Amino acid sequence: MPTHSMLFRRLCFSISKSYHKPFFLSPIFTNPFGDSRSCPIHPSNSKTQRLGFQRKVSVNSHSFVSENTTNSIMDDPKTPTVVPIPHPDYAGRAEVFRALEASLGSAFSSQPIVPAPNPLIIVISGPSGVGKDAVIKRLREVREELHFVVTATSRAKRPGEVDGKDYFFMSKEEFLSMIEKNELLEYALVYGDYKGIPKQQIREYMAKGCDIVLRVDIQGAATLRRILRNSAVFVFLVAESEEALVKRLIDRKTETTEALLMRVASAKEELKHLKEFDYVVVNKEGDLEGSVKLLESIIDAEKAKVQQRIAVI
Numbered sequence: 500m501p502t503h504s505m506l507f508r509r510l511c512f513s514i515s516k517s518y519h520k521p522f523f524l525s526p527i528f529t530n531p532f533g534d535s536r537s538c539p540i541h542p543s544n545s546k547t548q549r550l551g552f553q554r555k556v557s558v559n560s561h562s563f564v565s566e567n568t569t570n571s572i573m574d575d576p577k578t579p580t581v582v583p584i585p586h587p588d589y590a591g592r593a594e595v596f597r598a599l600e601a602s603l604g605s606a607f608s609s610q611p612i613v614p615a616p617n618p619l620i621i622v623i624s625g626p627s628g629v630g631k632d633a634v635i636k637r638l639r640e641v642r643e644e645l646h647f648v649v650t651a652t653s654r655a656k657r658p659g660e661v662d663g664k665d666y667f668f669m670s671k672e673e674f675l676s677m678i679e680k681n682e683l684l685e686y687a688l689v690y691g692d693y694k695g696i697p698k699q700q701i702r703e704y705m706a707k708g709c710d711i712v713l714r715v716d717i718q719g720a721a722t723l724r725r726i727l728r729n730s731a732v733f734v735f736l737v738a739e740s741e742e743a744l745v746k747r748l749i750d751r752k753t754e755t756t757e758a759l760l761m762r763v764a765s766a767k768e769e770l771k772h773l774k775e776f777d778y779v780v781v782n783k784e785g786d787l788e789g790s791v792k793l794l795e796s797i798i799d800a801e802k803a804k805v806q807q808r809i810a811v812i
């Protein structure tokens with residue numbers, strides 16, 4: 500098992516050996532293991548030694564003394580030039596930069612160290628009335644670069660709805676033809692009307708490098724999980740309590756009493772699916788902003804992952 504100081508010696512040796520030229524140590528390049536006696540900057544078989552060019556290096560004292568005992572290697576055209584590295588206190592950044600490049604014998608690349616993150620698919624789901632639309636509406640405002648998938652539906656357009664914005668409206672025959680051609684990522688028959696996610700739209704935006712947001716009900720999320728597995732990120736939106744959820748639905752005043760009862764009953768069942776998701780966001784009463792912030796943090800964290808999700812639609 501090599502000790503730290505042995506490893507440091509090896510590192511110094513390999514640097515000076517691989518570039519076949521004397522290596523001036525910067526005062527900042529000190530032995531991190533505090534072993535000043537053991538760093539063979541100039542191994543005995545090096546060209547410098549053979550030419551009698553000896554440099555006394557005192558790493559810890561930060562003094563660097565060069566002594567040319569015979570002819571300078573600068574005089575030998577075949578010998579690479581010695582590149583002293585000036586200390587940043589006494590030289591400009593560009594000069595130190597160039598000296599470092601020259602000492603290493605290679606240029607520093609300006610290419611990004613890490614490639615751009617993969618486009619992400621974010622599936623947002625949760626019980627009816629929890630605030631999916633409200634959260635997505637706000638997210639759309641703060642994250643314009645995200646693409647929010649427009650669902651295709653066979654239901655008739657309601658007053659005020661815009662084709663291509665609220666939904667892609669189409670006839671039942673057209674929808675069935677899309678199913679036939681396998682053009683939908685997921686679809687469902689909801690109260691006699693079809694609703695589905697067109698694959699082409701996702702492909703198109705992912706090809707542009709966009710992240711994709713899908714809003715689906717719990718059954719839709721379960722289907723997408725089976726299809727996409729871990730290639731997408733699944734976020735479950737919940738209210739802080741059942742009570743808060745029910746009050747929110749009542750206050751929305753969009754449901755008949757029967758529909759309200761049905762939604763409340765299924766919400767209880769739907770909460771059991773929480774464990775199938777990657778993240779949970781508690782959309783607290785009066786704190787829509789906090790929910791959106793957390794959602795943004797989830798997206799940012801996913802984009803920073805070393806092992807990126809790779810979604811193929």
Ligand SMILES: Nc1ncnc2c1ncn2[C@@H]1O[C@H](COP(=O)(O)OP(=O)(O)OP(=O)(O)O)[C@@H](O)[C@H]1O
Nearest residue numbers: 627628629630631632633747751783784785786787
């Ligand atoms: N954090 C919050 N605090 C207070 N009210 C909220 C909050 N989030 C959403 N709401 C309100 O709750 C109601 C239900 O929200 P929304 O319609 O977005 O739910 P949803 O999950 O999309 O429902 P559905 O699945 O039935 O379409 C709306 O009136 C909305 O304005």
